[in-house]
Amino acid sequence: MKEYLHKIRPNLFVLPALLMALLFFVVPFVLLFYVSFTEGSSYFFNPIFTLDNYVKAFTDHLPDFRNTLVLASLGATIDVILGYPYAYLLNRKIRKLGDFFRTILLIPLLGELYIAYGLWWLFLPTGPLAPILESFGISSFALLYTPFSAAVALAIYTFPFSVLQMGINLSQIDPVYEEAASCLGAGRFSRFLHVLLPLSLPGLMSGWFMAFGWNIGAYAIPALMGGVIIGQRVLSIQIRAIGLLMMNYGLAAALASTLVVIALVFMFASLKVSRGTLI
Amino acid sequence: MRRPDFSTIVSYAYVIIVSFIIIVPFVITFIRSFMMPDGTLSISNYFGIAGVFWPKVWLSLQLAIYTVVLDLVITIPAAYALTRFDFKGKSAVLLTLMGVWYVPGISYALSLILSFYLIYKACLSILGFIVTYVTGFLPIMLLSTIVAFRRLDVSYEEAARCLGASGLKTFLHVTLPLIGPGISSGVILTFILSFNEFITAFLLAGPTGILTAPVKVFDDISHAGMYGFVAAEAAILQLISLTVIFLYLKIVGTRYLKGIVFF
Secondary structure, three states: HHHHHHHHHHHHHHHHHHHHHHHHHHHHHHHHHHHHEEEHHHHHHOOOOOOOHHHHHHHHOHHHHHHHOOOOHHHHHHHHHHHHHHHHHHHOOOOOOOOHHHHHHHHHHEEEEHHHHHHHHHHHEEEEEEEHHHHOOOOOOOOOOOOOHHHHHHHHHHHHHHHHHHHHHHOOOOOOOHHHHHHOOOOHHHHHHHHHHOOOOHHHHHHHHHHHHHHHHOOOHHHOOOOOOHHHHHHHHHHHHHHOOOHHHHHHHHHHHHHHHHHHHHHHHHHHHOOOOOO | OOOOOHHHHHHHHHHHHHHHHHHHHHHHHHHHHOOOOOOOEEEHHHHOOOOOHHHHHHHHHHHHHHHHHHHHHHHHHHHHHHHHOOOOOOOHHHHHHHHHHHHHHHHHHHHHHHHHHHHOOHOOOOHHHHHHHHHHHHHHHHHHHHHHHHOHHHHHHHHHHHHOOOOOHHHHHHHHHHHHHHHHHHHHHHHHHHHHHHHHHHHHHHHHHHOHHHHHHHHHHHHOOOOOHHHHHHHHHHHHHHHHHHHHHHHHHHHHOOOOOOO
């Protein structure tokens, strides 16, 4: 008996956590996929099985997919462009105050809601940025409710995630390689192009994938900053509107399932190329 | 004293500028919360917050505390088993526990609402929020507990066992005090994330009729975004979160965040 108890002990230890994850993560998602094959909200009464939801998702809602993917990839690209030098400098150059700058990266974890609200006011045609813009001859209406403003907000939201991926990768690259290249006469630019960039490419890619995977689920940012044409027609907002407001659970579940699949593909691509940590 | 060279100055300038861009939305909200329509500064926006807001802040705080405590209770044994034992299906268990972190919040919330309607009817209440948060933030707590256990040398536990301590006694008197500081990073992150959780709470607000503080702020932004009191509400929530982060860094420092959100 004691032998047996000893053997199953690890299973007992993981049981509470596993039970939570099974009951409130695995079961709901199985249900979600199941509901996505039923018509409307017929699941609640007597399910009518159909593939119509997916047909609709990829025809009527194709613009939603396009907008979501465009916004998410714009945000992720800004992240990588700004974040790669940031991660590099924190690793190699910044000695004093390094922890202070890393702490700054915790602040976007407070969530997209505050980022959207803060930038929304900043970008308003009557906001504080408008006079500066107009002095450069740009209309004060040019910022808010454009893909650009939403992409900037998304980039701030996911900046910590992409910097983390790139930073972990860069911290694993020995500076010896760059020193060797420099001893062999490589200039600053060719050292970057032929040594550092190829070595840090996995980190760069995983940072982009991770930021993208988080961006496609954002709700408050496209809702507040994207405007009516693009912001309201992204997947997260459509899923809520179709599911909870129009009660068409089948179509909402189909859209949500597709979103999950896209997110998982990118997140696992990120983990695959980086073999790194989890967030 | 050596003068800093040009490249160091450029490096610091770059990092400072990018850090500034990141905190701009948050700083702007604080400034906005003190601004009156005519451009003067005053604290009267804070008095304009409706009384219904404060119970919601208290609710969000309670939810965050429940989440942290329950997550600690279920992840410490799980992380212990995952780091100290080898068992069948370990990677499948890890994948099941971590999976929810990679799923967009909107899909997670919709799947939960469907399951609450159809299976777990009792969860159409505050209980629904608790199970959602506990499961949703389990990965981040698990990650930091696993890191803490990995950093802890097994020899302390072995020494205690050699001296005759039972398994439970070893765990309570040796393992737990030693990993305590390590799991503090999970506590702080889970607290911050669950206190500010928006999207799942926003969707659950429909069927349950319960509004948490961030959802109330979003509601007010969409209905009365131009008014100063909304900025004051958002500023209060941010201030609570930032105070918690600041106290944590003051007391514990950054070392246990390494490998989790720091690199």
